[in-house]
Amino acid sequence: MTTKHSSYRQGFLSIVLHAHLPYVRHPEHDSFFEENWLFEAITECYLPLIGVLDRLQSDNVDYRLTLSLSPTLMTMLRDSLLQTRYLKYLHSRLELAEKEIAKTRRQPEYQKLARLYRRFFLNALNIYQDRYQGDLLAAFKKHQATGKLELITTAATHGFLPLLNVSETAVRNQINTGIATFKANFDDAPAGFWLPECGYYPGLETLLADAGIRYFFVDSHGVTDAVPRPRDGVYAPIDCGNGVAAFARDPESSHQVWSATEGYPGDYDYREYYSDIGFERDLDYIAPYILDRKTRINTGIKYHRVTGRNLPKDIYDPRQARAKAYQHALDFIDKKQQQINRLGAAMDSAPIIVAPYDAELFGHWWCEGTHWLECVLRLAGEKTNGVRLSGCGEYLQQQPPAQVATPSASTWGDQGYSAYWINDTNDWIYPLLHKAEREMEKLAQDLQGLALSALQKRALNQAARSILLAQASDWPFILKSGTTIDYAGKRVTDYLARFNYLHDSIRKNRINERYLTALEIMDNIFPDLDFRDYAAAKVKPSRPKR
Structure with a gap:
C-alpha cells in the first residue's frame, strides 16, 4: 500500500476516458439490434460512471478526470426516441432478472446474483429516470461545473482523419462540426480534442488551432518519434509550434489495464464478460429477451x-x-x-502520466472497472503520496510545454499506424468517400451565393450529413474486426447512396420533399449544419513565373 514518504517526488496523473459510439438510430423499425450497443453502454458504463461521480462529489473527494464525449454519442443520449426505447430495454432487463430470481430459487448462490442484477437494474432506472430525467448530459454538465471533471470532444462522426486528409475541407468539417455539437450541448467550447483512434498526421495541429483547441492526445510513439525528439519523452507535453500541445499515452499505464495477458481485467476473480444467460438458457425461456426471439445475444x-x-x-x-x-x-x-520517483530524478519539471482509455472498458467489458476507477480517484485524492490528479488543460495552465516539436504520424491502433482502418477488408470505402467529398465541395462551390429555396438548402444540408455519417471510423473498424460486418458495410453504402441521390436531385433541381423528409427523420443529427462549409478554401494564388 502506498504511504507518505519523504523521498517521494510529486508528479501528475491524468486519466482520460473516451466515450464514443457510432450513430445508430432506426426509427423506421420498431426495434433494432445495434441500438443495444447504446443501451448496454448506458446501463453498464455511463450510469455507473455517473454514480461514481455523484459519490465522489457527495464525499467531497478532490479528484480530477477528463471525459471525451463524441458528438454522435451526445446526440443519441439526447434523442427522445432512443430515450424511450432505452426505458423499454431497461424494463425488459428487470423482467428477466425477476424471472431469474424465480428460476434459481433452489440455487442460492445463483439467486443471490439474480437479486444483485435486479438491484443493479433498479438503480440504473432510478439514476436515469428519477435523478436525471433521462438527460445524462445534464449529469456530466453538473460535474463539469465543479471543475473536477473536464469534458472534451472529438470529430463529428469519429472520422479517421489521416485517411480523410486528401481533403482539408473534410478534416476541417469533422473537427468544426464536432466542436459545434459540444458547444450546443454544454454552452462552451472544449479546450481539448480527442483525435479519433488517436490518428494524427503532421499539419493537423493547424486545423485544431484554427478551431480554438489547446491540446490533443497521441499514442506514445507520436511523441517519442517527434522531430526533434523530446528530451522528456511521453511525460511532458510538446508544443506543436503553434501553441497547440500534444500529450502522449503512457505505455506502462496502458499495459496495466489493456494487456490481454497481464492487465487487471483478466484476473480470475473478475466477472466473465462472455458467459451470459442469453447464450446459456433454453431458447424458449430466453426468447423474449434476444434478437427476433431466435438469435442469441448478451442480456x-x-x-x-x-x-x-x-x-x-x-x-x-x-x-x-x-x-x-x-x-x-x-x-x-x-x-x-x-x-514519478524515477522520472523526477531525470526531469526538471513535474512529470505528467497520461492514461487514456475507452470509457466502455469500465463497467461494460470490465464489470469491476468503474469500482477500480473510483478507488483510484479516491486514493489519489487522499494526497498521502506524490501522485496528484490533473486534467491536461489544468496542467498546461501551470506548466506550459517547454519544448517545440512536430509529433510523428501515428494512431493507437494495431501496429501503431493506419493498418486497421485501411486493408483488404475495407479499402473499397475510401475512394468512394473521397469521390463523394469532392462532389459535395464542388456542389457547395457552384451554389455558393445563389438565391436558394428552403427546400434546396435542406437537401444540401442533408447531403452534407450523409457525407459525415459515411466517414465514421467505426465502419472500417468493424469490417476489419469481423463482428457485425454486414451492418457496417450497409451503413457505408446506405449513407453514400443517400448522398448520391441528393446530389443528383439538387443538380437536376428535382428534389422529392417527401423522400428528403424521410431522410431527415432517419438521420436527424447536426441540426445546425451548413452546407456552405463544404465550399473548399480558396487556393492561394501562385507566384508569377519569372
Whole structure:
C-alpha cells in the first residue's frame, strides 16, 4: 500500500476516458439490434460512471478526470426516441432478472446474483429516470461545473482523419462540426480534442488551432518519434509550434489495464464478460429477451468469473471481485508513484502520466472497472503520496510545454499506424468517400451565393450529413474486426447512396420533399449544419513565373 514518504517526488496523473459510439438510430423499425450497443453502454458504463461521480462529489473527494464525449454519442443520449426505447430495454432487463430470481430459487448462490442484477437494474432506472430525467448530459454538465471533471470532444462522426486528409475541407468539417455539437450541448467550447483512434498526421495541429483547441492526445510513439525528439519523452507535453500541445499515452499505464495477458481485467476473480444467460438458457425461456426471439445475444446477466481456457466456469463472487479491484487500484497508484520517483530524478519539471482509455472498458467489458476507477480517484485524492490528479488543460495552465516539436504520424491502433482502418477488408470505402467529398465541395462551390429555396438548402444540408455519417471510423473498424460486418458495410453504402441521390436531385433541381423528409427523420443529427462549409478554401494564388 502506498504511504507518505519523504523521498517521494510529486508528479501528475491524468486519466482520460473516451466515450464514443457510432450513430445508430432506426426509427423506421420498431426495434433494432445495434441500438443495444447504446443501451448496454448506458446501463453498464455511463450510469455507473455517473454514480461514481455523484459519490465522489457527495464525499467531497478532490479528484480530477477528463471525459471525451463524441458528438454522435451526445446526440443519441439526447434523442427522445432512443430515450424511450432505452426505458423499454431497461424494463425488459428487470423482467428477466425477476424471472431469474424465480428460476434459481433452489440455487442460492445463483439467486443471490439474480437479486444483485435486479438491484443493479433498479438503480440504473432510478439514476436515469428519477435523478436525471433521462438527460445524462445534464449529469456530466453538473460535474463539469465543479471543475473536477473536464469534458472534451472529438470529430463529428469519429472520422479517421489521416485517411480523410486528401481533403482539408473534410478534416476541417469533422473537427468544426464536432466542436459545434459540444458547444450546443454544454454552452462552451472544449479546450481539448480527442483525435479519433488517436490518428494524427503532421499539419493537423493547424486545423485544431484554427478551431480554438489547446491540446490533443497521441499514442506514445507520436511523441517519442517527434522531430526533434523530446528530451522528456511521453511525460511532458510538446508544443506543436503553434501553441497547440500534444500529450502522449503512457505505455506502462496502458499495459496495466489493456494487456490481454497481464492487465487487471483478466484476473480470475473478475466477472466473465462472455458467459451470459442469453447464450446459456433454453431458447424458449430466453426468447423474449434476444434478437427476433431466435438469435442469441448478451442480456447483461452473467453468473461466472474469469477462468482459464478449457476449464469449467466458476461462479462469480462480487465481494471478492470488488476487493480485488481495490487491491489493483492500490497497485496502480503505487506503480504511478514509482514511475514519478524515477522520472523526477531525470526531469526538471513535474512529470505528467497520461492514461487514456475507452470509457466502455469500465463497467461494460470490465464489470469491476468503474469500482477500480473510483478507488483510484479516491486514493489519489487522499494526497498521502506524490501522485496528484490533473486534467491536461489544468496542467498546461501551470506548466506550459517547454519544448517545440512536430509529433510523428501515428494512431493507437494495431501496429501503431493506419493498418486497421485501411486493408483488404475495407479499402473499397475510401475512394468512394473521397469521390463523394469532392462532389459535395464542388456542389457547395457552384451554389455558393445563389438565391436558394428552403427546400434546396435542406437537401444540401442533408447531403452534407450523409457525407459525415459515411466517414465514421467505426465502419472500417468493424469490417476489419469481423463482428457485425454486414451492418457496417450497409451503413457505408446506405449513407453514400443517400448522398448520391441528393446530389443528383439538387443538380437536376428535382428534389422529392417527401423522400428528403424521410431522410431527415432517419438521420436527424447536426441540426445546425451548413452546407456552405463544404465550399473548399480558396487556393492561394501562385507566384508569377519569372
